[in-house]
Amino acid sequence: MTSILLAGGGTTGHISPMLAIGRELRRQHPDWDVVALGTPDGLEADIVPRAGFELLTIDKVPMPRSISPALLKFPGRFRGNISAVKQIISSRSIDAVVGVGGYVCPPAFLAAKQAKIPLIVHEANAKPGMANRLGARLTTSGRVGITFPDTELRNSTLVGMPMPTEITDLDRSDEGQRAGFRADLGLRDDRPVLVVTGGSSGAQKINEAFLATATACQEAGIQVLHITGAGKGDALREVAAELPDYHVVDYVDGMHRAYAVADLLVARSGAATVSEATVAGVPALYVPLAIGNGEQRLNASGSVSAGASLMVDNAEFSPSTVVDTILPLLADESRLAQMSEAALQLNYPTDAAARMAAIVNRALEG
Structure with missing residues (x-):
């Protein structure tokens, strides 16, 4: 054998x-x-x-x-x-x-x-x-x-x-499937969905910026699925307890569901995240991890150059990024559609x- x-x-x-x-x-x-x-x-x-x-x-x-x-x-x-x-x-x-x-x-x-x-x-x-x-x-x-x-x-x-077939086979144009995943994740059908994740270990800078702007997200008429990482979401949960459209979870079992429901993704630019979001055609704003050998910035560079995503340095990511960049982008359906198409046109294997x-x-x- x-x-x-x-x-x-x-x-x-x-x-x-x-x-x-x-x-x-x-x-x-x-x-x-x-x-x-x-x-x-x-x-x-x-x-x-x-x-x-x-x-x-x-x-x-x-x-x-x-x-x-x-x-x-x-x-x-x-x-x-x-x-x-x-x-x-x-x-x-x-x-x-x-x-x-x-x-x-x-x-x-x-x-x-x-x-x-x-x-x-x-x-x-x-x-x-x-x-x-x-x-x-x-x-x-x-x-x-x-x-x-x-x-x-x-x-x-x-x-x-290499990635799960649930991601490579995902068809975000299938509204019935997306609605099913929204229901699974406790989300509504009548508000844009922002998915925020810092990866398996979380991202303090991202979490802090959204902690300061969670109420602004609710007032902007969007819903947030915020994947904080294990043990990183206590402060956000306290704020979100009063915000019915701000959902805080440690992780999502089956990230294809998060990619399916996301109208916009805010995430670290780990290789798996960039590749999976690109293959799925998810518009994204990447916040590269500032440590290591600079690989996260390079991982996302092709996607950014193609117009499929935006990039904001970790040191510059702040509550104003959420209010001035992310929320207006979520309201721009035409641009989001263009970003999604640009991701798919990259033809990642x-x-x-x-x-x-x-x-x-x-x-x-x-």
């Missing part, structure tokens, strides 16, 4: 494409054993088992950013993780490793190389992270899939962003999971 180890985690931006690849491999090969590798304290510890995949874990061993006792301990702990993955590869008879990024990927990549089994990499962001740059160097031509056409990464080929599965198949064939 063929066995595949999926490696990744930490954020939904890694977990979502990893699971999409895993589902596609299972669909094509029901007899394969497809398992995942993560850490016991990452989001994957909950999300991966709920998705029906076995999760194997190793310790989270981040590279220390400064001289400290942790730096002295890092080499030994990192070698320990490589050994742990090699043991998994041996005991589970793993035939190939598919990595998407995150703390577990460097040891998984090195273990795959040492075990002399195929290594396949998917890079979600426009600017690759350290883990996948390592993976791309360790594998061979054509075994690295990238999401954005301008991404510079060794041995890569454009595949797009919608079969990325199948393309990644094809890379895995070819790698196993030698």
